[in-house]
Each structure stands twice: as structure tokens, then as C-alpha cells.
Amino acid sequence: MPFELRPIGHVVANASHEDLRYGRAVSKIVIDHKFAGGLKGLEDFSHLYVLFWLHEIPPRSQLLRVHPRGRSDIAKVGVFATRSPHRPNPIGLTLVKLLRKRGRTLTVKGLDAYDGTPVLDLKPHDTRDSARRPRVPEWWKKLERESKRARQNEHQ
């Protein structure tokens, strides 16, 4: 039996692909009138998790193993070991910084969702959501190092 979700709002973003990817984008989340009452007190948190529907991915993706970030030089791993948008349930999860709340519009930094993305949920972030020294595989570290270098090169 499938479970049903409904959007609670949507993303308004006009940042570049790079800014979205590197967590630099400032975006807006507009919550539907119907759910605006759920925002009370959100402004007391500095950081939120945004859960969103990866609406550009074909529904019911059958991919279970992917090259991380589409990189054919890195061996395929299971989708649950990646943050790939290709997953059985296409839910995106991103930690953002809450910059502003005005009525039912939130301004956030760090959301990697495209313009028009349906938002499913917002949850406050706390230290209990963080591991102190998480262990990650070598391929993950390699990709992180490359991203860091790419960001640095942009400024040269």
C-alpha cells in the first residue's frame, strides 16, 4: 500500500547550478496558506531541515546502484549510500540556514533544490542531529576535496 504526500509549499530559486550545488544559494520557500499556521515559532531556530520532492526525477526510479555524482571513474554504489536524487522514494533532505521569515515566506541559505520544487516538510535542526566525527568512505572524501578545489578556483 503506497503512502500519499502532499506539498506544503514550494521553492523559489534563481541561483546558478553551481551556487545551488555548493550550498551558497539564497532561496525562498513559500508555504501554502493552508499550512502557514505550522510556521509559528520557526524563527527561533537558526537551522532547518527541508524535505522536498525531487520532482525532476522520473517517478519510480528503478536505479539501485549509481556512480556517485555520475562519475564513471568511481565505482557504483547503492543509492542508499549516496545522496543521489535517483532513489525509490525521491525525497531530498537538506540542512539550511534560516535567514528570514516574513509571513509565510522563508528566506534560506544552502538549499540545493531547483525553482518550483515541492516542499514536503520543515524540521528544526539541533545538535542531536549531528554526529561528532562521522566516518565516510574514501570516494566521498575525494569528491569533497574536488568540490572544495573547484570552489577555490572560481575565486582565482
Added chain:
Amino acid sequence: MPFELRPIGHVVANASHEDLRYGRAVSKIVIDHKFAGGLKGLEDFSHLYVLFWLHEIPPRSQLLRVHPRGRSDIAKVGVFATRSPHRPNPIGLTLVKLLRKRGRTLTVKGLDAYDGTPVLDLKPHDTRDSARRPRVPEWWKKLERESKRARQNEHQ
């Protein structure tokens, strides 16, 4: 238009309510045969996010403001400012420590989901999912202090 989700597995837990709540429970997640291929490489991460369906909550909860943890002495806030299970889309999100992976069974620590809970997704956790010093409201800190005291009193 609603979005449809399908379970990828389920939780096997026999911990007490307190152990679940305080993050001490050791539980199993059994992934369905069909999705087992997505687990490859998961064992290289120490921590995972588990997304699950809060199946004991009446579907389409209309609650938008709640007393945090049902405490009537704390003023109501919006559901998006809480981790309450009563939310428009009843998706739970918990960071767990991956203790073991054997076939399609994961043993995890810290999952606060009841036995039989449908699992929707697993995502690797990395430092980019953590804010360094998240700001949280006073009521949140008060509840955290109380939980801490309750845990300490158990051992006296």
C-alpha cells in the same frame, strides 16, 4: 496532486519507550529483497539518516500547532517548529549510528521508531548535514535539560 511513497523496508524494535526516546535503543532495519541492491557500500558510513513513515499517526493530521511533547505548560508552536509526529506529511527523520550490516539487515543505534514502522529512505550522514552552533528556542533547551535529568535519575 499527491505524491506516492512506498516502503523500502521496516523497523524491528523491542526496546522500551524510554530507550527509544532517549536514543539508546538498538534496533534492526530490514530492507525488502527488491531494494537490497541499494545497500552496497552503506557499511562505509558510520551514521545514517533514516526516513520513516509515522504510521501510528492518523493520516492527514489537521494539527498545525501543538504543545511541544504534549506539555500543556509550554505554549503551542507550529508543527514545523517541532519534531512532533503530527505533521501534514508524517515523515520521521532520525540520525542513527550504523552498528552492523548483514545482508539486508542493518543494526542501528538511536532510532526512535516503533516496531513495524515502514522505512522510506536511508541517506548517509556527513558533516555538511550539521550546523556548528545551531540556535534553538528556550522551550527546546528546557525540554532537553529535563530529558537529561530524567536519564540521570534513572541511574541513581
